Amino acid sequence: MEGRQRIVGWGVLALWVIVIALAAPLAGKLGDVQRNRAVDYLPASADSTQVAKITEQLPGGDSTDLVLVYHREGGLTAADKATAAREVREVTAAHPLLSTPRPVPSEDGSTLLYAVSSTEPGADETARDAFVHDVRETVSGEVGGPGALATDASEVYGSLDGPLLYTTVAVVAILLIVIYRSPVLWLVPLVVAGVADFLSTAVAYALHQGFDISVSGQSTSVMTILVFGAGTDYALLLVSRYREELRRTPRPYDAMAAALRGCGPAVLASSGTVALGMFCLLAADMNSSRGMGPTAAVGVLCALVAMTTLLPALLVVLGRRVFWPLIPAYGSEPKAARRSLFAAMGSSAGRRPLAVLVTGTAALAALALGALNMPGDVKQEDSFSSTPEAVAAMKTLAAAYPEMSTQPLTVVAPTAAATRALDTARATGGVVRAERGRSGGGWTEISVVAAHPPQSAGETATIRELRSALGEGVYVGGSSAEQLDMTDTEARDRRIVVPLVLLVVTIVLVALLRSLVAPLILIAAVVAVWGAALGIGALVFEPLFGYAGSDPGLPLLSFVFLVALGVDYGIFLMHRMREECLNGSDPAAAALTALRTTGGVIASAGLVLAATFAVLVNMPMVPLAELGFVIAVGVLLDTFLVRTYLVTSASVLLGRKVWWPGPLAAKPASTPGSGSEPEPVRV
Structure with missing residues (x-):
C-alpha cells in the first residue's frame, strides 16, 4: 500500500514536469509584451490616448x-x-x-x-x-x-524582474528557516513557489495573447510578490496541519490526505476570495488597473494549484525526514508549550472586550486621519526614486525656462477644423503660443506651449479650459494631459470598483460563514486597516522616503489588495471559530480558542506576506514602492491588531449574535467551555 501511495506522489511530480515543459516556451516571453508608457496605462477613451494614436499615424508620427x-x-x-x-x-x-x-x-x-x-x-x-x-x-x-x-523608464522597469525575484526569494527563505527551524524543510515550499511563479508568467502571457490583457512592469512585479507571499501562506497552513496528522497517522500519504481535507477548504475559500477581488479590477477603466486584475488573480491561482498538488507530492515522497531534526513521529505528542503570545492576547481581549474594541478602533481612526495629509499626485518626472538623466534634463529646463512649459501640449483636430482650433487655442488663457504642426489622414497636429510648469495646477487648469473651448472631436494630449486623464480615471474607477469588491467579498463570506454579522465585522475591519495603512503612508512618504507625491492609483489598488488579503486571514480565524461553536463551545470561548489555535499560523503567514510586499519598497519606481509600503503596513496591522484584538473582542461582545441569522445564533451551548481544548497549531 505504501509503495502504491509513493507511486501516486511520483506521478504528480511527473505531471508537473510536463506542465513546466509546456509552459517554458511562453514564460520567457512575458517581458517582451510589457508596455510601460504612461499612455499604455490609460483607457482607450481618454483624450490623451486618442492623441497618441492619431499622432502615430501622422507623417513622422x-x-x-x-x-x-x-x-x-x-x-x-x-x-x-x-x-x-x-x-x-x-x-x-x-x-x-x-x-x-x-x-x-x-x-x-x-x-x-x-x-x-x-x-x-x-x-x-x-x-x-x-x-x-x-x-x-x-x-x-x-x-x-x-x-x-x-x-529611461523602460530600463528601470526592465531592471525590476531580476532584483525583485532574488530579493523576494531571499526574504521568504530567511523567514521559512526561522519558522521551520529545519535545514531542509524551508526549501520545499520555496521551490514550489518558484515553480508557481514560472507557471504564472506563462499563463499571463497566454492571457495577453488570447484576450489582449494589458501587461506592465507594475502588474508583473505584483504578480511575483503575490505568488511567493500568498503561496508561502498556503504552504504554512498545509505543512502545519500535515505535521499534526503525521503524529496521528502512520503513513505520510494518509497524513497528507487528512491535512488536505482539514485545511484545504479554508485555503480554497481564501484564495478564491483573493482571486475574485482581483478580478473586480476588470471593471476599472484604467488600462493598467484592468490588466493587473487578471494578472494578480493568475498569480494567486497558480500558487494555489502548486501548493495543493506539487507541495503535497514532494512532502509525501520525501517522507517524515524532511522535518529533521524536529521529526513528528507517529504516536508522539508535541512538547508542552508555554502560555503563548496569542493566548495572552486573547485573554486580554476576553477580559475587557469593550475597552479593547473602543481603544483599537480609535487608534485605527486616528491613523486614518493621516490620509488627509496625502501629498498631491506624483509628477511623471518624480515617479522614479532615483533621478534618470531625462528627468534631470527636464528639471534643468524647468528652472532655466520658467516662462514656458518644457512639455508642450499636443492638440489634434480634424484638418477642416484646424484653423478654428488653432485660433481657439491661442485665445485660451494660460497659453503662451500655439503652432500648426503635421497633417495627414484627415488630422492636423497643433503644438501648444502653456505658461505654467508641467503638471502644475496652472497647467492643469489650462488643459481643462482648452478641452472645454475646443469641444467634441478635438483632443488635447501630451505628458501633462496623460497625467490629468490618469487622475480623473482613477477617481472614476474608485467609485465603481470599491463597492464591487465589497459586494463580491461580502457575498463570499456570507456563503462561507452562513451569517450576515460575521462578514460585516470582517469587512469593517479590513476597511479600517486600509484607511489606517493609507494614513501612515501619507505621513511618511514625503518626510521619510522623500517622495514628491503619491500615485493616483494607490488608493484603489491598496484597497483591493488589503480587503482581499485581509479577509483571507479573517476566513481562517472565523472558520475555526465557527467550528468551535458547532462543537458546542460558548461563543466567547470559541473566539478565544480560535485565536489561540490559529494565531501562530496567521502571524507567520502575515509576516511572510508583509515581508514580500515590503520588497517593493526598495524598487526604483515610486508607485511600486508606495503600494508595497501601504500593503505591508496594512497586513501587519491586520495580523497583530485587528485579527487578534478587534475581531476577537467584537466576537466576545456579540456572542451568538455574531452568527445571525444562521442557526448558530440561536443554538445554546451544550456545556460552555466543555471538551478538551484543541492543540495549538504549530509551524
Whole structure:
C-alpha cells in the first residue's frame, strides 16, 4: 500500500514536469509584451490616448523626440556654445533628423537647448533605446525629452524582474528557516513557489495573447510578490496541519490526505476570495488597473494549484525526514508549550472586550486621519526614486525656462477644423503660443506651449479650459494631459470598483460563514486597516522616503489588495471559530480558542506576506514602492491588531449574535467551555 501511495506522489511530480515543459516556451516571453508608457496605462477613451494614436499615424508620427540641454551655473562660455554646436553637428551627421536643430538660449544665458527629432528608430523600442544611447555618448550635456524619458523608464522597469525575484526569494527563505527551524524543510515550499511563479508568467502571457490583457512592469512585479507571499501562506497552513496528522497517522500519504481535507477548504475559500477581488479590477477603466486584475488573480491561482498538488507530492515522497531534526513521529505528542503570545492576547481581549474594541478602533481612526495629509499626485518626472538623466534634463529646463512649459501640449483636430482650433487655442488663457504642426489622414497636429510648469495646477487648469473651448472631436494630449486623464480615471474607477469588491467579498463570506454579522465585522475591519495603512503612508512618504507625491492609483489598488488579503486571514480565524461553536463551545470561548489555535499560523503567514510586499519598497519606481509600503503596513496591522484584538473582542461582545441569522445564533451551548481544548497549531 505504501509503495502504491509513493507511486501516486511520483506521478504528480511527473505531471508537473510536463506542465513546466509546456509552459517554458511562453514564460520567457512575458517581458517582451510589457508596455510601460504612461499612455499604455490609460483607457482607450481618454483624450490623451486618442492623441497618441492619431499622432502615430501622422507623417513622422513614429519619431523619437529628444531635447539636448547644455547648462552651466553663472552662464555658458563661448567654448561651451562651440562644443554644443559641434556635438549637435555630429548627431546630425550620424542620424537622419526631421529638421536641423536650432539653439534656444535661456534669458539668463545659463542654458542652451536643441530639439532633436528622428524617425530612424521607428516604432521599435530596441532601436529607440539604441538611438538615445548613441546620442548620449556623443553629447556632453543632458539628453531629455519624451524619447529619452521612455528609454529611461523602460530600463528601470526592465531592471525590476531580476532584483525583485532574488530579493523576494531571499526574504521568504530567511523567514521559512526561522519558522521551520529545519535545514531542509524551508526549501520545499520555496521551490514550489518558484515553480508557481514560472507557471504564472506563462499563463499571463497566454492571457495577453488570447484576450489582449494589458501587461506592465507594475502588474508583473505584483504578480511575483503575490505568488511567493500568498503561496508561502498556503504552504504554512498545509505543512502545519500535515505535521499534526503525521503524529496521528502512520503513513505520510494518509497524513497528507487528512491535512488536505482539514485545511484545504479554508485555503480554497481564501484564495478564491483573493482571486475574485482581483478580478473586480476588470471593471476599472484604467488600462493598467484592468490588466493587473487578471494578472494578480493568475498569480494567486497558480500558487494555489502548486501548493495543493506539487507541495503535497514532494512532502509525501520525501517522507517524515524532511522535518529533521524536529521529526513528528507517529504516536508522539508535541512538547508542552508555554502560555503563548496569542493566548495572552486573547485573554486580554476576553477580559475587557469593550475597552479593547473602543481603544483599537480609535487608534485605527486616528491613523486614518493621516490620509488627509496625502501629498498631491506624483509628477511623471518624480515617479522614479532615483533621478534618470531625462528627468534631470527636464528639471534643468524647468528652472532655466520658467516662462514656458518644457512639455508642450499636443492638440489634434480634424484638418477642416484646424484653423478654428488653432485660433481657439491661442485665445485660451494660460497659453503662451500655439503652432500648426503635421497633417495627414484627415488630422492636423497643433503644438501648444502653456505658461505654467508641467503638471502644475496652472497647467492643469489650462488643459481643462482648452478641452472645454475646443469641444467634441478635438483632443488635447501630451505628458501633462496623460497625467490629468490618469487622475480623473482613477477617481472614476474608485467609485465603481470599491463597492464591487465589497459586494463580491461580502457575498463570499456570507456563503462561507452562513451569517450576515460575521462578514460585516470582517469587512469593517479590513476597511479600517486600509484607511489606517493609507494614513501612515501619507505621513511618511514625503518626510521619510522623500517622495514628491503619491500615485493616483494607490488608493484603489491598496484597497483591493488589503480587503482581499485581509479577509483571507479573517476566513481562517472565523472558520475555526465557527467550528468551535458547532462543537458546542460558548461563543466567547470559541473566539478565544480560535485565536489561540490559529494565531501562530496567521502571524507567520502575515509576516511572510508583509515581508514580500515590503520588497517593493526598495524598487526604483515610486508607485511600486508606495503600494508595497501601504500593503505591508496594512497586513501587519491586520495580523497583530485587528485579527487578534478587534475581531476577537467584537466576537466576545456579540456572542451568538455574531452568527445571525444562521442557526448558530440561536443554538445554546451544550456545556460552555466543555471538551478538551484543541492543540495549538504549530509551524
